[in-house]
Amino acid sequence: xxxxxxxxxxxxxxxxxxxxxxxxxxxxxxxxxxxxxxxxxxxxxxxxxxxxxxxxxxxxxxxxxxxxxxxxxxxxxxxxxxxxxxxxxxxxxxxxxxxxxxxxxxxxxxxxxxxxxxxxxxxxxxxxxxxxxxxxxxxxxxxxxxxxxxxxxxxxxxxxxxxxxxxxxxxxxxxxxxxxxxxxxxxxxxxxxxxxxxxxxxxxxxxxxxxxxxxxxxxxxxxxxxxxxxxxxxxxxxxxxxxxxxxxxxxxxxxxxxxxxxxxxxxxxxxxxxxxxxxxxxxxxxxxxxxxxxxxxxxxxxxxxxxxxxxxxxxxxxxxxxxxxxxxxxxxxxxxxxxxxxxxxxxxxxxxxxxxxxxxxxxxxxxxxxxxxxxxxxxxxxxxxxxxxxxxxxxxxxxxxxxxxxxxxxxxxxxxxxxxxxxxxxxxxxxxxxxxxxxxxxxxxxxx
Amino acid sequence: xxxxxxxxxxxxxxxxxxxxxxxxxxxxxxxxxxxxxxxxxxxxxxxxxxxxxxxxxxxxxxxxxxxxxxxxxxxxxxxxxxxxxxxxxxxxxxxxxxxxxxxxxxxxxxxxxxxxxxxxxxxxxxxxxxxxxxxxxxxxxxxxxxxxxxxxxxxxxxxxxxxxxxxxxxxxxxxxxxxxxxxxxxxxxxxxxxxxxxxxxxxxxxxxxxxxxxxxxxxxxxxxxxxxxxxxxxxxxxxxxxxxxxxxxxxxxxxxxxxxxxxxxxxxxxxxxxxxxxxxxxxxxxxxxxxxxxxx
Numbered sequence: 001x002x003x004x005x006x007x008x009x010x011x012x013x014x015x016x017x018x019x020x021x022x023x024x025x026x027x028x029x030x031x032x033x034x035x036x037x038x039x040x041x042x043x044x045x046x047x048x049x050x051x052x053x054x055x056x057x058x059x060x061x062x063x064x065x066x067x068x069x070x071x072x073x074x075x076x077x078x079x080x081x082x083x084x085x086x087x088x089x090x091x092x093x094x095x096x097x098x099x100x101x102x103x104x105x106x107x108x109x110x111x112x113x114x115x116x117x118x119x120x121x122x123x124x125x126x127x128x129x130x131x132x133x134x135x136x137x138x139x140x141x142x143x144x145x146x147x148x149x150x151x152x153x154x155x156x157x158x159x160x161x162x163x164x165x166x167x168x169x170x171x172x173x174x175x176x177x178x179x180x181x182x183x184x185x186x187x188x189x190x191x192x193x194x195x196x197x198x199x200x201x202x203x204x205x206x207x208x209x210x211x212x213x214x215x216x217x218x219x220x221x222x223x224x225x226x227x228x229x230x231x232x233x234x235x236x237x238x239x240x241x242x243x244x245x246x247x248x249x250x251x252x253x254x255x256x257x258x259x260x261x262x263x264x265x266x267x268x269x270x271x272x273x274x275x276x277x278x279x280x281x282x283x284x285x286x287x288x289x290x291x292x293x294x295x296x297x298x299x300x301x302x303x304x305x306x307x308x309x310x311x312x313x314x315x316x317x318x319x320x321x322x323x324x325x326x327x328x329x330x331x332x333x334x335x336x337x338x339x340x341x342x343x344x345x346x347x348x349x350x351x352x353x354x355x356x357x358x359x360x361x362x363x364x365x366x367x368x369x370x371x372x373x374x375x376x377x378x379x380x381x382x383x384x385x386x387x388x389x390x391x392x393x394x395x396x397x398x399x400x401x402x403x404x405x406x407x408x409x410x411x412x413x414x415x416x417x418x419x420x421x422x423x424x425x426x427x428x429x430x431x432x433x434x435x436x437x438x439x440x441x442x443x444x445x446x447x448x
Numbered sequence: 449x450x451x452x453x454x455x456x457x458x459x460x461x462x463x464x465x466x467x468x469x470x471x472x473x474x475x476x477x478x479x480x481x482x483x484x485x486x487x488x489x490x491x492x493x494x495x496x497x498x499x500x501x502x503x504x505x506x507x508x509x510x511x512x513x514x515x516x517x518x519x520x521x522x523x524x525x526x527x528x529x530x531x532x533x534x535x536x537x538x539x540x541x542x543x544x545x546x547x548x549x550x551x552x553x554x555x556x557x558x559x560x561x562x563x564x565x566x567x568x569x570x571x572x573x574x575x576x577x578x579x580x581x582x583x584x585x586x587x588x589x590x591x592x593x594x595x596x597x598x599x600x601x602x603x604x605x606x607x608x609x610x611x612x613x614x615x616x617x618x619x620x621x622x623x624x625x626x627x628x629x630x631x632x633x634x635x636x637x638x639x640x641x642x643x644x645x646x647x648x649x650x651x652x653x654x655x656x657x658x659x660x661x662x663x664x665x666x667x668x669x670x671x672x673x674x675x676x677x678x679x680x681x682x683x684x685x686x687x688x689x690x691x692x693x694x695x696x697x698x699x700x701x702x703x704x705x706x707x708x709x710x711x712x713x714x715x716x717x718x719x720x721x722x723x724x725x726x727x728x729x730x731x732x733x734x735x736x737x738x739x740x741x742x743x744x
Contacts, residue, residue: 087705094478112708116479199565210673210688259582266585267565270674334479407707411498418690437498444492444712445475 033335036125041340045075048341051084051092052103052330054363059083061362062103065355069348076341093118093333100342103155103330103349107143108409110329111401114146119331121149125343131351135369137391139325139398146401153350156365157327158289159387159396160218162311166304168202168284177285177308179320181222181248184285184311191284192256200256200264203277205285207252208261209413209420212271213287216413218324219245221397223313227408228400232446234438236412237431245313246419246427253420274299290387294364297381307386309393322395323387327368366391403445408438465721471714478710489715500716502691503699509591510661510695511727514598515654522602522650526609527639540610547603555667558597559584584672587692594664594693605650612646613639648735652728659724662701665693696720 054062059082066078081099084092086109092099102119113119126133133141136154144152164177172191178184188204195201208214219225223245226235236242253261268282269275272295278286279300287310296303312319330349332342348355356372359365361379366387372378373388390396402408415424415434424430472489474482493500525543532539546554562569562583570580581589620638629637640647666686673685686702687694700720704713 090478090708112477113479116477116708118479210685212674262582262585263564265565265674266563266582266672268674405707410702410706414499414687414691417688421690433498437496440492440496440498441707444488444496445477445707445709 033120033333034337034339036120036128036339036343038128040129043075044073044341044344046338046341047077047079048100048338048345049079049081049098050101050103050342050345051081051089051099053083053085053105054103055083058363061359064362065349065358066345068355068358069345072348073344076344078345090118093335096335098337099333100336100338101330101332101345103328104152105328106406107326107329107398107401108406110143110152111146111403112405113331114149114151114401115403117151117334119151120334120336120339121151122153122332122343122346123148123150126150129343129347131347135351135371137368139391139396140327140368143326143398143401144329146403152329152331153346154368155328155330155349156356156359156363157325157368157391158291159366159390160213160287160289160310160324161386161390162285162308163278163288163292164285164306164308165278165281166306168281172284177306178311180311180314180317181245182314185252188285198260200260202281203264203283206261206265206277206283207249207256208265209249209253210417211265211268212277213289215409216242216416217326217399217409218287219249220399221312221319221322221324221395222310223316224319224395224397228402232402232442234408234412234435234442236408236438237428237433237435242431243427244315246416248313249416250420250422254422258421276300278305279303290366290384291364293381293383305383307383309386309390319395321389322393322397323390325391325396325398327365402442404438404441407441411437411441468714468717468721471711472718474711474714476711476714477708482711485711489712490719492712493715493719499691499694499699500696503694503696506591506665506692506694507659507661507696510594511655511658513591514595514661515651515658517595518598518602519605519647519650519654521599522606523609523647525602526606526613529606529610530613540607544603544607546601547607549601551601551663552667554597554601555664556671558593558600559668559671562593584668585689587690590668590672590689590692594668597664597668605654608646608650609643612643616642644735648731651731651735655727655731656724659720659727660697661695662697665695666698669693 050066052059052062062082063080066080070076070078079098084102086104086106089099089102089104090109091097093102110119114121125131136144140154140157144150144154162177168191169175169177169187172187174187174190178187184205191202191204193201206212206214209216209219216225220227220242224241225245226239226241229235229238268277269280276295276299277283278288278292279296293307296305309321309323312322330346332339332346336342349359350356351369353369353371353375354377356367356369357375357377360367360372361377364380364384367373367375367378373391399406399409412434415430418424419427419430471482473484473486475485475488476482529536529540529543549557561567564570564580564582564585567583569583573580583589583593616639620642621634624634624638669688670685673688675685686698696716697720700713700716703709703716
């Protein structure tokens with residue numbers, strides 16, 4: 001009798017929990033915020049919550065620009081939450097936490113945040129306040145909007161190019177960096193040295209995909225690699241733009257020896273530590289972002305190095321000068337109760353020339369407005385000029401926003417990581433499989 | 449009396465479980481309201497997901513190899529420690545100590561020890577003329593490398609086995625010995641039946657832990673690939689090398705938090721729950737048959 005009573009209680013409680021779960025799950029995302037005003041507010045007063053991912057020194061740079069904003073807007077207080085990655089930002093927005101303005105390190109979230117409304121559409125306030133989008137490079141504009149919804153603004157950019165050790169190149173008889181991948185391979189072979197047992201001692205260039213900044217996204221501009229069709233489906237296999245690049249990379253890995261290269265690579269220092277292999281001279285040429293100049297200045301100030309655009313696939317000479325572009329983006333959360341304050345701060349961070357220059361000088365990233373790019377106040381090392389040029393190159397490319405986030409890139413990257421060990425016989429069949437996997441995932445997310 | 453416990457059970461177990469089941473039938477990105485799509489997530493899971501099977505097989509590999517190997521070693525060491533007469537406390541401490549090291553720290557240490565290029569393990573092997581494998585950098589060796597780590601940190605189970613073995617009545621061994629039972633027979637008919645509850649506990653918690661295997665594999669992949677941050681995104685090394693360390697729960701995490709597919713991730717979670725439940729029922733039945741009465 002007692003047991004039956006307990007069983008009955010559990011059954012009723014479970015039923016109640018089920019009903020509550022269903023009810024709560026239906027309204028868990030109801031996080032409505034305040035609408036933008038129809039005209040630009042004359043007075044700004046209140047507190048705005050600003051979430052960003054930076055920490056330590058970089059967080060101080062952000063804080064200094066926020067301080068400038070507060071000085072210019074004495075009625076506004078900015079609550080800064082540093083060290084908040086995309087996962088935390090998304091959870092905060094989803095649960096209705098007080099986050100007005102969010103700054104992300106990844107353009108990969110734009111497609112999803114725009115399409116789901118996690119970040120608000122800014123088109124109306126951009127038009128209302130007459131913000132000139134022409135001040136941003138086209139490529140930057142492309143990765144801050146999705147399907148006509150501009151839900152984010154660019155907060156500096158990253159550009160990727162080739163770093164080369166001038167001393168090592170000079171010792172091997174080279175005075176200029178390579179411009180094609182065959183030149184790169186020839187030079188890298190000459191720059192590679194071996195130990196007595198045949199293992200690699202120093203490497204001219206490390207082609208191992210997945211190592212450091214070697215990724216499909218960063219390699220794409222070397223061959224004009226296409227990612228997505230206009231309808232969002234995968235173009236990786238169908239476009240045929242990746243095959244030659246992948247075959248070159250795989251052949252080069254096999255020429256060095258996959259296991260030999262793997263052994264050498266596994267013994268290299270961590271990318272963002274002072275043991276970075278390029279900074280230590282273990283690798284003579286390396287693909288990396290403009291931010292490396294700041295690391296070198298800090299961790300290896302005596303390194304004699306140069307920068308150049310990455311060499312391009314043979315036969316694609318017209319692409320030389322281009323590189324991969326990405327950047328930080330910021331948007332206003334759907335649940336913001338202070339959208340006008342958030343918009344004012346967002347405009348300041350992304351369009352005020354002094355603020356953009358100060359951020360660029362402090363973070364050593366590429367500025368994203370025309371005025372800031374041309375500003376005499378930019379205080380960047382000589383090697384940085386390469387990245388400003390890459391930023392302005394018409395063939396520079398980015399990874400397009402998608403509702404899948406970075407999922408489509410990861411699918412392709414996984415295949416390439418496998419392909420390079422020489423175990424894949426039919427490259428095109430593999431790439432077709434990549435297309436299918438991406439399209440299936442897209443259908444799951446957006447389909448009926 | 450039961451009300452607080454029942455309330456806790458409802459809030460922290462029943463509600464999340466029911467909510468997960470509900471979300472598994474929806475398209476849900478955490479921001480937009482869930483959209484009912486019926487069995488679409490399950491259809492995708494079983495017929496289209498490109499990595500769920502490799503993640504499942506990797507996870508089952510750990511269930512099949514890591515759990516029994518760890519238990520056998522823990523039981524073996526505990527058996528030796530029972531016989532230790534001198535400085536027994538020191539030996540117990542030595543074998544238990546690694547279990548106190550945080551998992552992330554122990555994995556990082558192991559990856560450095562087994563580094564093919566600079567690690568001391570391959571240096572020693574090389575000294576003896578043995579070419580060392582690539583360990584965590586080789587798809588064929590990455591999982592066995594984690595099993596070696598699992599053996600090193602088996603102290604938590606070992607200490608429970610030790611306590612259980614010390615509780616086995618000596619008279620039973622003496623009686624078995626008088627009946628002519630050899631060591632293997634004593635283990636089969638005296639030791640194992642006596643420690644059956646502890647063995648059951650070790651197997652069940654081991655299987656559950658293996659099904660949820662995440663931290664060690666994720667950290668090993670990240671460190672071996674030279675990355676600084678464990679997590680999702682294009683810079684992620686989860687699964688490295690060549691998806692050999694991609695476990696089911698890592699894949700669930702990627703789909704839920706990197707690809708924003710909480711509905712699909714819920715479907716993955718539900719399947720994991722069902723598989724774990726079935727496995728546990730099978731184990732319980734197997735152990736039920738393995739009673740002292742049935743052992744004979």
